[in-house]
Amino acid sequence: MKILGIETSCDETSVAIVEDGTKIISHVLATSLEIQQQYGGIVPEVASRKQAEYMIPVLHEAIKKRGLTIDEIDAIGVTVGPGLMGSLMVGLETAKTLSYIWQKPLIPVNHLIGHIYSGWLDSNATIPPQFPLMAVVASGGHTDVVLMHDHGQIELLGATRDDAIGEAFDKVARLLDLPYPGGPQIEKLAQQGDPRAFDFPRPLLHSQDIEFSYSGLKTAVLYETKKIDTLTDQIRADLAASFQQAAFETLVIKTMQAAKRFDITSLLLTGGVAANQYLKSMFISYAQKEIPHVQLYTPPLSLATDNATYIAAAAYFTQKASLDPKINEQQLAELEPNPSLLVTDQL
Ligand code: KG4
Ligand code: ZN
Numbered sequence: 001m002k003i004l005g006i007e008t009s010c011d012e013t014s015v016a017i018v019e020d021g022t023k024i025i026s027h028v029l030a031t032s033l034e035i036q037q038q039y040g041g042i043v044p045e046v047a048s049r050k051q052a053e054y055m056i057p058v059l060h061e062a063i064k065k066r067g068l069t070i071d072e073i074d075a076i077g078v079t080v081g082p083g084l085m086g087s088l089m090v091g092l093e094t095a096k097t098l099s100y101i102w103q104k105p106l107i108p109v110n111h112l113i114g115h116i117y118s119g120w121l122d123s124n125a126t127i128p129p130q131f132p133l134m135a136v137v138a139s140g141g142h143t144d145v146v147l148m149h150d151h152g153q154i155e156l157l158g159a160t161r162d163d164a165i166g167e168a169f170d171k172v173a174r175l176l177d178l179p180y181p182g183g184p185q186i187e188k189l190a191q192q193g194d195p196r197a198f199d200f201p202r203p204l205l206h207s208q209d210i211e212f213s214y215s216g217l218k219t220a221v222l223y224e225t226k227k228i229d230t231l232t233d234q235i236r237a238d239l240a241a242s243f244q245q246a247a248f249e250t251l252v253i254k255t256m257q258a259a260k261r262f263d264i265t266s267l268l269l270t271g272g273v274a275a276n277q278y279l280k281s282m283f284i285s286y287a288q289k290e291i292p293h294v295q296l297y298t299p300p301l302s303l304a305t306d307n308a309t310y311i312a313a314a315a316y317f318t319q320k321a322s323l324d325p326k327i328n329e330q331q332l333a334e335l336e337p338n339p340s341l342l343v344t345d346q347l
Contacts, residue, residue: 001074003319004062004098005312008091009083009111010140011036011047013054014308015062017073021316022120022128024309026066030054033181041170041180048086055094075105075322077315080347081338082111082141088337096332105322106332107315111306112137112144112343113154117313118303119268129266129297136255137343138279139271140166140181143251144343145210145258151317156344157258158210165247166273168214172221172243176236186240187276193234193241198224200246210258217246248279255283256290268297274304321347 002025007014016027032050036042063070078095081088099106115137119129133148134157143160163171166183173182178189200220203213221243228235259267269283280298287296303309323332338345 001316002072003107003312003315004073004076005109005308005310005315006076006078006091006095007111007114007306007308007311008051008055008087009079009081010087010306011042011050012306013051013058013090014306015058016308016312017062017066017068018121018309018312018316021117021313024121026062026068027307027309028058028062029307030058037179040174042084044084044086047084048090051087051090055090059094070102073102073104075107075315075319077107077109077312079111079114079311080108080335081341083337083339085337085339088339092335092337096335099323099332100325100329103325105319105324106335107319107322108335108347109311109314109318110341110343110345110347111311112142112341113318114311114314115139115270116146116148116268117310117317118270118299119266119297120313120317121303121309122297122299124300125297127295129268130295131266132262132264133266133268134255134259134262134264135268135270136251136274137271138165138251138269138273140164140170142271142343143212143214145255146343147262147264152320152346154344154346156342157262158212158254160212160214161204162213162215163218165212165214165251166271168218168247169273171218172240175222175225176231176240181272183273183276186244187278189237190241190244190278193237193239195241195245197238198242200242202246202250205250205253210254212250212254214247217243244278248282252279252282252286256286259287259291259294264294266295266297267291268299270299270304272305274298275301318347
């Protein structure tokens with residue numbers, strides 16, 4: 001079964017065709033990132049205007065230029081939230097229109113659940129993820145640890161109490177005069193720095209829950225920068241490395257504690273922050289020591305950051321919720337974006 005996925009929750013316009021939830025047939029992604037960088041962050045209206053402009057060329061390239069025909073597509077999967085209202089609207093309205101014109105079912109997808117399905121697309125994995133699966137979704141908007149008992153059966157074990165981990169990277173990057181998005185910039189700068197140079201706090205590291213807090217850590221970096229007269233390149237690198245170390249230690253150590261507490265078979269790390277190689281190697285080395293019996297999934301960069309391949313995969317595995325335009329025309333028309341969906345919200 002081939003599903004056409006559409007993802008427009010933030011600044012990307014991405015269309016993919018995925019077979020049986022596991023095989024990527026075609027994937028095209030356009031981003032307005034270069035324009036957003038001039039503003040130092042995402043300007044929602046700029047993002048959605050660009051998405052409206054890119055949508056048709058991206059669709060065209062994903063289908064026609066790959067020699068595919070519309071007849072080969074069985075259903076459409078689309079992100080309905082969480083994300084930016086205007087951005088979600090562009091993708092969702094496109095998907096609804098295609099569903100109606102092509103008379104193909106539409107499958108609404110929760111973006112956060114979508115991230116988890118990057119685990120099923122990773123061609124480096126020898127077997128697909130098995131349940132019970134624990135997933136860490138570390139992105140610009142969320143830091144969630146979830147337990148999946150089966151497709152569609154998701155329990156939230158814990159989340160951040162304040163800033164998301166990716167948001168903290170973006171804010172600290174701004175303090176260090178690095179461009180948006182901050183994550184990749186901090187990772188690069190940190191390679192030249194000493195992760196023990198500054199002793200930043202590890203909030204909630206010893207709390208018994210599976211919750212995180214990143215706003216105090218960001219503030220600690222701010223106070224440190226204020227104390228320093230001249231931010232030399234070496235000091236900036238040391239700040240980046242020490243911040244990164246503190247942020248990842250809490251994420252990894254608390255995830256390992258949670259993994260031991262539940263009888264899981266697979267553990268998956270995903271979301272934009274999971275593109276970070278330092279995090280990936282820390283995650284793997286802790287897991288090998290602490291939970292050697294658990295199968296690990298750390299999808300590659302191209303699958304970890306926002307894209308439509310995992311939306312199509314999630315749509316395949318959760319297709320019970322599909323809206324068939326032949327019978328549900330009215331429901332299809334009324335489907336709206338939801339910018340504040342939670343990871344546990346089923347559609
Ligand atoms: O999942 P994603 O692409 O979009 C959201 O759904 O939020 O995540 C974007 C976030 C941004 O905060 C960005 O700074 C962060 O992921 N990020 C990284 C890295 N690459 C992207 N954070 C740390 N290290 C990276 N290499
Ligand atoms: Zn995302």
